[in-house]
Amino acid sequence: MAxxxxxxxxxxxxxxxxxxxGVSLDVPEGTVLGLLGPNGAGKTTAVRVLxxxxxxxxxxxxxxxxxVLKHPNEVRSLIGxxxxxxxxxxxxxxxxxxxxVGELYQMSARDAKKRALELLEWxxxxxxxxxxxxxxxxxxxxxxxxxxxxxxxxxxxxxDEPTTGLDPRxxxxxxxxxxxxxxxxxxxxxxxxxxxxxxxxxHDIVVVDHGKVIARGSADELKxxxxxxxxxxxxxxxxxxxxxxxxxxxxAKGDPAVEKNTRRITVPVxxxxxVLADAxxxxxxxxxxxxxIGLRRPTLDDVFLSLTGHATEDEDAADEGGAxxxxxxxxxxxxx
Amino acid sequence: MTTALPDAAIGPVPVVRRRGAxxxxxxxxxxxxxxxxxxxxxxxxxxxxxxxxxxxxxxxSYVMGGAIVIPGAPPGHDVYIQYLMAGIFAQTVTFxxxxxxxxxxxxxxxxxxDRFRSLPMSRAAVLTGRTLADLVxxxxxxxxxxxxxxxxxxxxxxxxxxxxxAFGLLLMVxxxxxxxxxxxxxxxxxxxxxxxxxxxxxxxLTFISNAFVPVSSMPGWLQPIAYWNPFSSTxxxxxxxFGNQIGPVPDAWxxxxxxxxxxxxxxxxxxxxxxxxxxxxxxxAG
Numbered sequence: 144m145a146x147x148x149x150x151x152x153x154x155x156x157x158x159x160x161x162x163x164x165g166v167s168l169d170v171p172e173g174t175v176l177g178l179l180g181p182n183g184a185g186k187t188t189a190v191r192v193l194x195x196x197x198x199x200x201x202x203x204x205x206x207x208x209x210x211v212l213k214h215p216n217e218v219r220s221l222i223g224x225x226x227x228x229x230x231x232x233x234x235x236x237x238x239x240x241x242x243x244v245g246e247l248y249q250m251s252a253r254d255a256k257k258r259a260l261e262l263l264e265w266x267x268x269x270x271x272x273x274x275x276x277x278x279x280x281x282x283x284x285x286x287x288x289x290x291x292x293x294x295x296x297x298x299x300x301x302x303d304e305p306t307t308g309l310d311p312r313x314x315x316x317x318x319x320x321x322x323x324x325x326x327x328x329x330x331x332x333x334x335x336x337x338x339x340x341x342x343x344x345x346h347d348i349v350v351v352d353h354g355k356v357i358a359r360g361s362a363d364e365l366k367x368x369x370x371x372x373x374x375x376x377x378x379x380x381x382x383x384x385x386x387x388x389x390x391x392x393x394x395a396k397g398d399p400a401v402e403k404n405t406r407r408i409t410v411p412v413x414x415x416x417x418v419l420a421d422a423x424x425x426x427x428x429x430x431x432x433x434x435x436i437g438l439r440r441p442t443l444d445d446v447f448l449s450l451t452g453h454a455t456e457d458e459d460a461a462d463e464g465g466a467x468x469x470x471x472x473x474x475x476x477x478x479x
Numbered sequence: 480m481t482t483a484l485p486d487a488a489i490g491p492v493p494v495v496r497r498r499g500a501x502x503x504x505x506x507x508x509x510x511x512x513x514x515x516x517x518x519x520x521x522x523x524x525x526x527x528x529x530x531x532x533x534x535x536x537x538x539x540s541y542v543m544g545g546a547i548v549i550p551g552a553p554p555g556h557d558v559y560i561q562y563l564m565a566g567i568f569a570q571t572v573t574f575x576x577x578x579x580x581x582x583x584x585x586x587x588x589x590x591x592x593d594r595f596r597s598l599p600m601s602r603a604a605v606l607t608g609r610t611l612a613d614l615v616x617x618x619x620x621x622x623x624x625x626x627x628x629x630x631x632x633x634x635x636x637x638x639x640x641x642x643x644x645a646f647g648l649l650l651m652v653x654x655x656x657x658x659x660x661x662x663x664x665x666x667x668x669x670x671x672x673x674x675x676x677x678x679x680x681x682x683x684l685t686f687i688s689n690a691f692v693p694v695s696s697m698p699g700w701l702q703p704i705a706y707w708n709p710f711s712s713t714x715x716x717x718x719x720x721f722g723n724q725i726g727p728v729p730d731a732w733x734x735x736x737x738x739x740x741x742x743x744x745x746x747x748x749x750x751x752x753x754x755x756x757x758x759x760x761x762x763x764a765g
Contacts, residue, residue, distance in 0.1 A: 194597050220494070220599035230590035232513060234520040239513075246509045247600040249494040249502075258492060275520060291594065295492050 145208070147172045147299050147330035148193060153202035155188055155354075162188040163199065164354035170332055170347075175325055177345030177362075178334040185354040186334040187227075190303045193332065194224050207299050220248065223292030227304040231287050233277040237268050240276060244291045255294075262290040266320075282313035289320065299330045306340060318343060338362075338441070350450065357450050368449070371396070371413060372440045374422055378406045379432040387433075390425045394418050406434075503601040510595075510608020514582065515615060525616060528578065532571040532624050539563050539691060540631060547692055551726030557632055562725055564633045565645075565717035566690025569710060571620060572653030573685060575613045577677040579660030582609055584673035587665065587763060603757045610657040610753075617653040621646060637722025645720035648741055652713050655745040658752035665759045690714045694729060706731035709744040716741045 148170035155163040162185050170176040178186050191197035193204055195215035204211040207221045231240045238259050245255025263272045266286045276284060285305070292300060302321070306314040321344055325331055335341055341348050342362045350358040350365070358365060374394070378387045384406055388399050397411040412418045419438045426433060441449075497505055518525055544559035552558045586592050586605065595605050625633075625646075635642045660677050667673045687704060688694075688711040694702050705711055706729065715737035718724050733740045 191593075196593055196596050216599050219597055222597065224594070224597040226590055226593060228590040230594035232517070232591055234517040235513060239516060243509060243513055244594070244598065247506060247595070247598045247604075248492075249497065249505075249599060250492060251495050254493055295494070 145172050146170065146205075147174075148176070148204075148206055148332055150189070150193065150204040151202055153189065153192055153204060154200045155192060155197065156200055161354045163192065163202075165202075166351065166354065166356055168332075168349060168356075170330055172330050173325070173328050174346040175321075175331040175333060175344050177341030177348045178332060178351065179336070179338065179341055179348055180334075180351040181336065184351045186351060187303055188354075189351070190224075190301050190332065190334060194222055194301050195219055220295065221297055221299055223295070223297035223300045225289045225292040225300070225302050225305060227307050231276045231284060231291065234275055236273050236275055237263060237279070237283075237287050238272040240287060241291055241294060245294045248295045250295070258294055262293060266290045282309060282316075285309060285313070285317070289317070293324075297329070300324065300332070302331065302333045304334055304336065307336070314340075352450070366441050371411060372415065372438060373409050373411045374419055375435075375437055375439055376408045376410075376422075376426070376433055377435040378408065379434050381406055383431050384408065386429060387426060387431050390429050390431065391422055393425075394422055412438075503603055503607065506601040506604030507607035507611060509600075510604050511611040511615075512608075514609055514612030518612065518616060524578070525619070528574070528616065529620055529623055531574070532567055532620065533627050535570070536560075536563070536567055536624070536628055536631065539567070543691075548696075549725050550693060550695060558725065560628070560631060560633050561636075561723045562718070563691065564628050565714045565721060565723055566685075566688070567628075568621060568624065568645075568649050568717055569652065569713045570681075570685045570690060571624060572617050572649045573656045573681055573710065574678070575617050575653045575657040576660035576663065576681060577674055578613050578616065579609055579657040580664035580667070580673040580677035581670050582613075583661050583664030584667055585670040588669065592763075602761055603753075606658075606661045606753070606756050606760055610654060610661060613657040613660075614650060614654050617657075618650055621649060635721050637720065641720040641722065645717040648713065648716055648720070648738065648745075651745045652741065655748035655752070658749055658756060661756040662752050662759065665756060665763060684708065684710050688714060689718075689729075689734075694731075703731075707733055709740070709748075712737045712740040712744065 146169050148168060150166060150168040153163045153166045154161070164185075166185065166189055168176065168178075168189070178189060180186050188197065192199045192202075193206060193211060195211055195218055198212070206218045209217045209221065211218050231237075232243070235243065241259035241262055242252075242255045245258050246252060248255075250258065260269075260272075263269050266289070268283060268286060268290070271279060271283060276287060279287065289302075289305065292302075305321070306317055309317065318340070321331065321333070325344075331344075333341070333344060345362065348358075348360060348362055348365055349356055358368065360368070374391065376387060376391065378384050381403070384401060384403070387408055388401060391399060391408060391410045394412050394414075395410045396413050399411075400409045401407070402409075410422075412422075416438060419436070423436060426436075540556050540560040540563055544556040544563070545554060547559055548554050549558060549562050552562075583606065586609075592605070601607075663676050664673045667676050687697075687701065688708045689705060690710070694705045694711070697705055712733045715728065715734045719728065719737060728734055728737075
């Protein structure tokens with residue numbers, strides 16, 4: 144299958160911060176790539192390079208077969224970009240915003256007007272279309288921003304943390320729109336901090352940290368790599384820990400881990416809630432008193448703990464450094 | 480939200496291919512429309528932009544007019560207002576700097592500029608669209624200011640055509656100065672800083688000139704500076720075109736050739752600062 148997005152060895156530094164340190168990506172046509180990473184990992188920088196907003200120090204990139212560095216304007220007519228901060232003009236109405244974007248995509252004023260009305264209807268903004276975007280709720284602004292990215296029906300779309308800060312209902316609705324776009328053949332690069340989002344939407348996942356790709360594969364492959372789900376048990380009496388381990392071993396898909404101080408046993412399993420119920424019955428049958436038991440699924444934190452040895456929260460310092468290096472303009476420095 | 484987009488959601492949309500100047504003009508006009516719409520939604524900006532020059536007219540002519548002596552004329556409000564208006568008009572159009580610098584600084588800090596930069600549009604259009612919208616605002620301000628001045632006794636003494644030429648010259652100067660504002664807006668980090676940075680240097684520029692008092696009343700060492708100040712040429716040109724000149728035009732070369740010098744400065748400033756601004760805009764996030 145042909146590649147819709149290709150990047151080879153992208154490098155971009157801001158002062159001392161290597162925001163991109165040799166990133167390579169390949170997104171086949173009609174698929175969704177989830178770019179995962181903590182704040183400051185380089186996700187947004189990668190999107191900015193691929194959408195022609197930022198010149199890399201070195202490396203090569205092509206979108207829909209067009210070289211991003213050599214023919215940026217051609218690339219711009221083939222992509223739609225929707226970001227974390229809704230890029231709409233607050234003092235224009237929803238309709239005026241979309242019409243302006245259409246005209247700047249070089250549509251005729253008449254076509255732009257028609258397209259704006261179509262999109263406003265699809266995104267349930269018809270009732271609010273003649274109100275300024277200032278009066279819109281956060282979810283409405285995000286919808287308007289996504290609509291703006293769809294004006295020319297671009298074959299390739301970049302969504303930079305599209306659901307950050309949205310409530311669950313709006314997040315779900317946005318996911319459904321994204322799924323529809325993909326069904327219709329759009330190629331999508333999606334950055335996110337949420338594993339569940341990538342899990343639901345992405346065919347392939349690339350995990351970045353400190354500007355480097357540290358893992359790639361499907362969601363299932365990644366989960367398998369970090370150990371899948373597991374049962375965690377805290378036993379009441381320290382003396383009973385060995386017997387609890389013995390009771391749980393039949394369910395284990397790997398070696399159980401024991402933390403003596405906290406009397407916590409972690410057992411990798413597969414089979415979900417059914418296994419948890421069996422485990423509880425087995426412990427009960429042996430009269431082992433427990434303080435806590437639960438089924439844990441891997442989170443993004445687990446991915447990072449497992450892949451890098453540090454959790455996502457450690458990244459704030461790097462993020463600030465990157466933002467400061469870019470003169471503190473929020474629009475440019477949101478994700479070094 | 481609609482979950483199933485119609486099939487029409489895929490496939491290319493019809494676009495119009497424009498090249499070179501036609502593309503820049505089209506995109507600049509689209510951005511200018513946006514900025515003009517914003518002005519109607521935030522009328523405070525236009526209103527406060529008007530209040531300052533109107534206040535200057537009233538304060539200078541009624542409070543200081545009696546004390547400022549123009550060589551060859553009796554003191555008093557009625558004479559001074561004739562002398563003053565060319566200066567007030569010229570100062571007003573240079574204040575377009577503040578609007579452009581604050582507006583562009585604000586655009587640059589919002590996500591919207593990323594949207595513009597990701598679109599297949601002219602790289603100059605965000606700035607040109609801004610300066611064109613400012614030109615419209617400047618024209619509006621000048622018209623209202625002229626009406627207020629007529630109410631308090633200012634008169635055109637050299638025909639309507641010359642007066643129109645003076646207004647044309649003022650708009651040209653205002654347009655040039657809005658490009659200085661564009662560069663300032665791209666160079667500072669916040670809209671607040673842009674407003675101050677846009678205005679602060681305008682005070683010495685407009686006061687060390689022939690705008691409010693005759694240059695001959697200044698210390699000898701300051702006089703050449705005031706005469707060669709590009710702003711003075713604009714004031715002198717308008718004063719002559721409005722027929723508001725009292726006594727002979729000063730001997731200094733830029734005063735004798737004021738219209739030409741003023742046009743020359745405007746063209747030079749527009750060319751240099753638009754080139755610098757567009758270059759800076761291209762690099763702003765890269």
